[in-house]
Amino acid sequence: MRQLQAAVVAAGLLPLAWLIQGAVRGTLGANPVETITHTTGGWALRLLLVTLAVTPLRRLFGWSALVPFRRTAGLLAFSYACLHFATYVALDLGFDLAAVVEDVAERPYITVGFTTFLLLVPLAATSTRAAVRRLGRRWVRLHRLVYVAAVGAVVHFLWLVKADLREPAIYAGIVASLLGARLWWWLSSRRASLAAHPEATSAER
Amino acid sequence: MLIRHPEPIPEREVTDASIFLRRRQFLQNAAVGAAVLTAGGPFLAGCTDAQEPPARGPKLPGVKAGPPALATDETPTAYHDATAYNNFYEFGTDKGDPARYAGSLRTEPWSVTVEGEVAKPGVVPLEEILRPHPLEERIYRLRCVEAWSMVIPWVGFPLGDLLKRFEPTSNARYVAFETLHDPEQMPGQKRRVLDWPYREGLRMDEAMHPLAILAVGMYGEALPNQNGAPLRLVVPWKYGFKSIKSIVKIRLQREQPYTSWNDQAPREYGFHANVNPEVDHPRWSQKRERRIGDYRKRPTLPFNGYGEQVASLYAGMDLRVLF
Numbered sequence: 001m002r003q004l005q006a007a008v009v010a011a012g013l014l015p016l017a018w019l020i021q022g023a024v025r026g027t028l029g030a031n032p033v034e035t036i037t038h039t040t041g042g043w044a045l046r047l048l049l050v051t052l053a054v055t056p057l058r059r060l061f062g063w064s065a066l067v068p069f070r071r072t073a074g075l076l077a078f079s080y081a082c083l084h085f086a087t088y089v090a091l092d093l094g095f096d097l098a099a100v101v102e103d104v105a106e107r108p109y110i111t112v113g114f115t116t117f118l119l120l121v122p123l124a125a126t127s128t129r130a131a132v133r134r135l136g137r138r139w140v141r142l143h144r145l146v147y148v149a150a151v152g153a154v155v156h157f158l159w160l161v162k163a164d165l166r167e168p169a170i171y172a173g174i175v176a177s178l179l180g181a182r183l184w185w186w187l188s189s190r191r192a193s194l195a196a197h198p199e200a201t202s203a204e205r
Numbered sequence: 206m207l208i209r210h211p212e213p214i215p216e217r218e219v220t221d222a223s224i225f226l227r228r229r230q231f232l233q234n235a236a237v238g239a240a241v242l243t244a245g246g247p248f249l250a251g252c253t254d255a256q257e258p259p260a261r262g263p264k265l266p267g268v269k270a271g272p273p274a275l276a277t278d279e280t281p282t283a284y285h286d287a288t289a290y291n292n293f294y295e296f297g298t299d300k301g302d303p304a305r306y307a308g309s310l311r312t313e314p315w316s317v318t319v320e321g322e323v324a325k326p327g328v329v330p331l332e333e334i335l336r337p338h339p340l341e342e343r344i345y346r347l348r349c350v351e352a353w354s355m356v357i358p359w360v361g362f363p364l365g366d367l368l369k370r371f372e373p374t375s376n377a378r379y380v381a382f383e384t385l386h387d388p389e390q391m392p393g394q395k396r397r398v399l400d401w402p403y404r405e406g407l408r409m410d411e412a413m414h415p416l417a418i419l420a421v422g423m424y425g426e427a428l429p430n431q432n433g434a435p436l437r438l439v440v441p442w443k444y445g446f447k448s449i450k451s452i453v454k455i456r457l458q459r460e461q462p463y464t465s466w467n468d469q470a471p472r473e474y475g476f477h478a479n480v481n482p483e484v485d486h487p488r489w490s491q492k493r494e495r496r497i498g499d500y501r502k503r504p505t506l507p508f509n510g511y512g513e514q515v516a517s518l519y520a521g522m523d524l525r526v527l528f
Contacts, residue, residue, distance in 0.1 A: 029301070030283075030290030030497050031353060094501055099490065107488055160488065162351075163398045163469070164298035 001068070008069050012076035015043045016083070033091045040084040045153045045171060047077035052150055052178045059185065071127055074146075078124040085117050109159035116152030119145050147182075150175045264425045268360050271341035275416060275514070281344065282355035284424050286497050291431045292349065293450055294398050295384065295391035302393065303431035310390050310451065312435040321381075321456040324372035331435055335421065337370070338362035342425070343418055345441035347448075348480045348509045352502075354494045359439050360422030365413040373409070373457050380412040381405075381462030382438060383454035399465050405449035406462035406476070407440065410518055416441055416511060419452075442511040444478045475528035479519065480509035484528045 019039055022028040028035040054070040057063045093099045103110040123143055126132070132139050154175050157168040261284070270276075281287075293303035296310075315331040340360050348354045368380065386402035388394040394401045411417060420439045421428060428434040433450025440447050446466050456462070466474035473487055482492045482505040493502040508515050519527075 030286035031300075031495065033495065033500070034353075091500070092502075099493075102490065106485070107490075109488055162298075163294065164396075166396075 005069070005072060008072050009076070012047065012073070015039060015080075033087065036087045037084065037092060040080045040087055041157075044077050044080035044084050045157065047073050047080060048146070048150055048153055049171065049174055049178065051077060052146065052175070056178055056181045059181075075124060075127060078120050081117050081120055085114075109156050112152050112159065113156035116149050116156060119149045119152065123149070147179055150179070261424075261426065265340060265360055265422045265427060268340045268342050268422070268425060271343040272415070276342075276344045277346055277356060277510070279344075279346070279356045281358050281424070282497050287355055287357055287423065288429050288431060290497065292351075292445065293393075293431055293433070295393045295401075295403065295451070296431065297393045298398060304429075306392055307430035309392065310385075310430045310434065312430065312451075315435050315453075317436065317452060318454045319371050319456075320454070321458045322374040322377035323457050324374060326371065334367065334436065335362075338366060340421065341418075343420075343439070345416075345439060346509050347439075347441065347445055348494060348505065350444040350446055350474065350478070350486060350491075352489055352491065352494050352505075353497055354505075354509075355497050357423055357439075358425070359418065359420040360425065361418040361420035361439065363415055364417045364419050364438065365415070367419060368412060368455075368457070371457075376459045377457035378409050378459050379457070379462050380407050380409060381454075381456040381458060382449045382452050383456075384449055385451050385453045399469060402453075403449060403465050404463050405438065405447055406464050407447075408518075409457075411440070411515075414515060414518065416514055442479060442508040442515045444474075444480060446474065447478050477519075477524075477527055479515075479524065479528070480505060481507060481524055481528060483507070484525055 019028070019036055022035070023032065026032075051070050051074045054066045054073075057066055089095060089097075089100055093103075104114045105111070123145060126135060126139060126142060135142065154168060154172045157171060158165065161168055289304045290300045291303040292300065293307070296303040296306040316328050317331065317334055318326075318328050320326045340362060342358055342360055344356065344358045346354060347357050364380075382405045384403040385391065386394060388401075407417065418439050420433070420437050421435060423429075423432060428437065430451075433448075436452050437450040438448045438452065447464075461476060464476055467476045467478070480491075485491050491505055494505045495502045506512070
């Protein structure tokens with residue numbers, strides 16, 4: 001199990017390794033800062049979608065073996081989000097904090113991206129076993145923020161694109177299916193429990 | 206419509222033109238070869254040197270230096286970057302797509318339709334378009350609306366000199382340009398990312414300004430396809446999207462023409478699109494830019510640093526409204 005986890009982490013770090021060798025060799029193209037920004041942002045989004053896919057895959061196909069890797073994927077997603085944000089602040093804006101504040105305040109896609117990044121922080125901070133135990137049911141409620149973060153990440157991408165919406169639209173479709181499946185199951189179970197206990201209110205669920 | 210028959214061309218000039226066009230073909234092949242190498246990506250990186258410059262074609266003959274007052278002494282952008290990092294959505298929306306796919310564009314034969322408010326309209330072969338104009342090198346800054354910039358040594362001639370040959374009427378207040386529309390040659394046009402063909406336009410006084418040129422080359426060589434071969438506009442004080450590529454139609458008219466980005470998203474892209482650090486794009490700041498090849502961003506200059514020459518064209522206009 002431990003080796004498998006290590007293999008997953010190693011695989012998740014391949015895009016970073018590709019960026020590092022590219023930066024060293026100077027093969028990241030005409031605009032390396034843009035390449036690093038897009039690559040780290042893209043992997044943060046893709047890995048976030050991987051974490052969201054675990055539950056539907058388990059319910060649909062019984063792939064429970066994936067569950068232990070959800071946290072790994074989530075922390076990798078957060079790592080790429082940190083690199084993405086750091087690239088933007090350090091390499092793109094050269095630590096010009098006034099420019100960061102202006103961007104966050106005035107450019108909707110950056111407002112959404114920054115908010116999404118902030119939403120991920122408490123999730124990463126409460127990813128330890130101890131935190132899960134300590135927070136109990138509140139942990140589950142807190143970690144529903146990942147649904148908002150996934151939508152935020154896709155909106156960030158959609159609003160950044162000038163004209164060709166194909167790639168962000170694919171991610172939007174994936175997020176819609178992953179969240180739609182949950183909504184569907186939630187509505188079905190609610191209907192079932194209401195049928196079994198007509199006196200129960202939604203607040204007691 | 207009057208079709209103007211081209212004047213007979215002296216034999217030696219026909220030869221010159223065909224050499225010119227063969228050189229372009231050579232460049233295309235070189236670009237495709239480079240693109241194949243690049244497309245191999247990181248896996249090929251171990252066995253080939255991805256930094257190797259693409260094969261370069263021979264120099265265009267007879268290019269003289271342009272007016273020194275109009276040239277910048279800044280270092281030109283690396284040839285490889287200027288020919289591998291392009292916005293030319295006719296070949297795809299990724300910056301690398303034009304270099305990868307522009308090989309399918311056939312630039313020979315090529316003709317340009319000149320029509321509208323001119324005394325002498327016509328469908329004019331490219332050779333005839335170029336024949337009377339001495340080629341000049343113009344080293345210009347190029348500022349993209351996406352907040353990056355380059356310095357390109359263009360080879361071309363003043364747009365105004367060409368327009369005068371067709372004798373604009375007094376009704377000619379605007380010039381409209383169109384790019385080729387042929388999805389077989391320009392695969393990016395198979396998807397409706399923009400309302401094809403790509404169209405751009407200038408006010409007549411802007412078009413007649415000595416800084417505005419039609420380019421047929423860069424770095425002393427024929428234009429690579431991905432940079433808008435065989436004939437493109439270069440208007441250095443405006444955002445790059447104004448400098449329309451692979452032109453097949455020039456129409457002089459009374460009304461302000463349809464222009465692709467402006468009509469697709471009028472809040473984001475103005476008709477004038479003068480480089481202006483004071484007016485931000487709604488989605489990114491225009492105060493600074495990254496010169497390709499640089500790490501740190503630099504301040505963006507009003508009119509891309511050409512204010513001394515062109516600011517008077519906009520005297521009395523509120524450039525925050527007419528951006």
